[in-house]
Amino acid sequence: MGFITTLAPLLGLGGLILAGIMYSVVIRQPEGNEKMREIAGMIHDGAMVYLKRQYKILFIVIIIAAIALTIFIGFSTAVAYLFGAFFSMLAGYFGMKGATKANVRTAEAANRYKPNPGKALSVAFIGGSVMGLSVASLGLIGIGIFFYFFGYPETSSVINGFAMGASSIALFARVGGGIYTKTADVGADLVGKVEAGIPEDDPRNPGVIADNVGDNVGDVAGLGADIFESYVGSIIATIALGATVIAGSAAAELGTSLSLMSYPLILAMVGLIASVIGIGALKYLEQFNPASALRYSTFIATAVFLVLGFLSTFVSHVAVTVYVAVFAGCICGIAIGLITEYYTSSRPVHRIEEASETGAATNIISGLAVGLESTVLPLVAICIAIFVANHFAGLYGIGIAAVGMLATTGIIMSVDAYGPIADNAGGISEMSGLGEDVREITDSLDALGNTTAAIGKGFAIGSAALTALAMFAAYSQAITLKLGHSFDIIITDPKVVIGLFIGGTLPFLIGALTMTSVGKAAFKMVNEIRRQFRDIPGLLEGKEGVKPDVAKCIDISTKAALTEMILPGLIALLMPIVVGFILGPFALGGMLAGATVTGVLLAIFMANAGGAWDNAKKFIEQGSHGGKGSDAHKAAVVGDTVGDPFKDTSGPSMNILIKLMSVVSLIIAPLLV
């Protein structure tokens, strides 16, 4: 068993090499005509410039945090922290590289092989798999190496640093990316589509390149960092829970401390193998039905994972009951994905469409209602998973359930990253004038991507909830261990109540800050685009040779994202420290619980309301309730615009907020008693 976990970094390295091969496959695809290459070049450069500037700022935060960790916790933890942060950035960088190369090649594939969308789907997916494989492999390499050196109950807390590093990057990347993409999207849409009446991704629109850059920095790099940290966080929280199992206790019946610590890592290895098999299966499946190929390849990977995961209980010497928790987590993830799909593309969406007939106000009211309602079933699924996991494997079960949900991250993330690539491909084909038939193919790929994106968000939320709970449990165990007696956070204790309230408020505060940031920046973007349409003669008329000043718009998005990500990031990083040291470990426990509850709820509410508004608009554009240009359509555009920062900025920030705060708490736990 000790031997198997040694293989984790090697397996990770293999995955990373495979990601490199995928990248070279993408690169070898034809990249279309000069205009396409020019546009793709601008998107690529905009994304890379943003990423570099973001990493420069984060560098400062990371160095300060690492110094603080060295002083207060220990040098090894600080090193682990630096690695976690660095690997997260690396995963983002690789993924962006893949995505920004694949977008134009997807457009070209749609152009060359029309009317068959299979080839284009394949290119986009391979591009996405660069991200998917990078995330899973880098996670495995990083944790594998630190587990090799510190994978013993006494020293395993060092590994927590890796999770904190990943979380730190994730929050800034998610918030910054989210602000970037929605500033550009909202601004470009409000002036272009609503005021000037020109189509989406029209090359005359000065904000359109920034919008396409935004898809990459928000939905690829941002989501990647988010999932990377969930993946890493769930494994590390479970290792921490395994480390506190004391021989002779009830939990010890599940396995020895060492075997329980190894099992999550082994599951992650098995999950990577399953993901690679799933990715390979897509190549075969897309020949039959591209539309369902993404879904079936995910199912295949899940099935393979479930079989291998079961077998590995025997190799790992953990009780078979532990596997039930893994199974529960995995099924819970799928259930949340399907519920998300229902709320963002089925009957509830039709309610919003219908309400659009009486105007923007009723569209918004019904969208908010759908979002609120959509929180119920996912929470029920999470509660069932918690119940089952705890019943069969105690608190450790909650951690391992999160690992079960996330082990197939390799394929989940590939499918997620496919979405923005397809979206970009559509933008490039529109801007370079590839024609209606090509646009139709990319639109169909994009529509598929919207659904997978919604499911991906559901997954991210579900896993964040379980990961945060596992971290929370690990926090309480860590304090118990330090105290030497039980550490009971009692909910009627007024300090805990205060913590609950403070924690509950934080997601609302982060939501307010991020919404305000997008609102303010979009306001600037709108005025800039209006100015260009007014001041650049011939631009709006589409006169030959007249080009918009896209750099100015990219600059607005970049600056807004980089300045506005700081405050939410620091709040998340510092609140556990402030509350922990001023109000004490009980209040901090309450705070984590409060933040987890409202964070998960707000995240689901915002993601699903946004997704439902988006699709309501799409369905109306496809002809229902009067179609494009009708009053219902105008109302639906308002809903979609409100939903943009909901689903792509504020909502996703919640996931990381709750995970980051719990990992920080876990790390400072020994200092609090």
Place this chain on the structure above:
Amino acid sequence: MGFITTLAPLLGLGGLILAGIMYSVVIRQPEGNEKMREIAGMIHDGAMVYLKRQYKILFIVIIIAAIALTIFIGFSTAVAYLFGAFFSMLAGYFGMKGATKANVRTAEAANRYKPNPGKALSVAFIGGSVMGLSVASLGLIGIGIFFYFFGYPETSSVINGFAMGASSIALFARVGGGIYTKTADVGADLVGKVEAGIPEDDPRNPGVIADNVGDNVGDVAGLGADIFESYVGSIIATIALGATVIAGSAAAELGTSLSLMSYPLILAMVGLIASVIGIGALKYLEQFNPASALRYSTFIATAVFLVLGFLSTFVSHVAVTVYVAVFAGCICGIAIGLITEYYTSSRPVHRIEEASETGAATNIISGLAVGLESTVLPLVAICIAIFVANHFAGLYGIGIAAVGMLATTGIIMSVDAYGPIADNAGGISEMSGLGEDVREITDSLDALGNTTAAIGKGFAIGSAALTALAMFAAYSQAITLKLGHSFDIIITDPKVVIGLFIGGTLPFLIGALTMTSVGKAAFKMVNEIRRQFRDIPGLLEGKEGVKPDVAKCIDISTKAALTEMILPGLIALLMPIVVGFILGPFALGGMLAGATVTGVLLAIFMANAGGAWDNAKKFIEQGSHGGKGSDAHKAAVVGDTVGDPFKDTSGPSMNILIKLMSVVSLIIAPLLV
């Protein structure tokens, strides 16, 4: 001391007589011309018909609940329950009577004494004081009587029934009233103001009478039932906490069990006296500056209460430290009111106005952001109050802080009920064509009412939070007492976590249900008003003698309210029972905590976002950002319409949801172990 509490019902009776006198003062005012009387008659009848039908339905619920209480808990508790329910209905009935008589007389006073608004303000306020005094007096009578018979530690749990009765009525009244008023308001506005371009309260609009009826059933009867139950609930929860104080424990240093049980009742008595003084002061203050008279009379009442409350610690033989908790609660209530005022009428509103310039979408985004942000400071205020109260008087302190916040209910509720009366007066003057100058006076009274309404809502939320916490503490004490050993709800226990998640989701579910109800019913209302404008010849042109079919619109609102209030009401009533018996008392504890956290946050978010949208529209109408008819105004109307169900239906339902669930839990507590 035993003697003093005996006086409570008598003092209450005195207050009720005063309410009767106030009513007769209102009745004696001139009620204007025939047209005004006709319109006022229709509003009065519509409101009374609704109230009667609502009470008929509630009668069934109450009888079933009373039978269940008799079987499972005891006959005395069932009787207390019936009294609580009956008194709540009575308070609603008296208040509605006062309000629906005062509205037309306020309009007439504005007409007769123009341009001086003082007299009209006075009539509206006296009308409101019928409700304010009824709520406080009936509460005091009811609790006083049951305290006389059951005010001993061993039997005091019977009094909980009274709180549950009040809560049961409150939830249905709030939800039903909220759906009624917003169905009418949204429907009438969407077709009248937005589509047909006719002014608010135009007599041609078929929905306008229903809208005015709605102000009464929602903002008078609904809010009255809400505050009645907070008032009653806080006193009773504190009695329950006092009853569990065991001689020799730390809490016993605050006073004997009996004295701690009496103190909240004595505070309520003192609060009623202070309220009467405040109401009297208004008569004097309105001569100088009507605009600030409402505010100052509230401050005077508060000051009197704080002085008398301090003195009564000596009479009650409780420690002076207990008074610090009372003080903290009282200041916390005022602080929340002022914060609410800031967010709904100051700088944040200007942000929304500015965002309206770029359309409805940015208006909505910034309004949602303001709402989210506005949760932070009130929660900080509540946390400080909890901290101080607990520091000086333990868990009992949290209960008594809630009492401190609510003791001056008599005047708070009077000011609250003033708002809809002024609003109605404006409607009546518009519909009966009293002219611009009269409308200007009623508008100024109405604007004042909007601010007081926002503050009143803040108060309702703050008190609901503390009352729910006190109930929650009483629940845990009750189980401890029954078990004979400590009952620790530990937050890392997976069952508690499941409870937390379920509880946290419930406010989202109730929010979804109520928003959907308003959306659906408003859709019907819109279609009906559109139909009348289309099918009744000469209606829209304002042809002499052509009248809209207002009864049809009243019917739509009534039916929607009565059918749609059932499900949310039953969920709130039954969830504690379901969770308590299936998942056990620990999970139920978690559920209460989760519901309190998200309920309070959603309530503040919704109330303040709604209030801010409302005022952003008002300010634009007063000329900022292009004024009436500008694009910014159109955008602001969308925001205001979305805010309507937010602030008047879904938001206020949260307060009662959390209180009702905690009182039900408190009552079933002995059955759970």
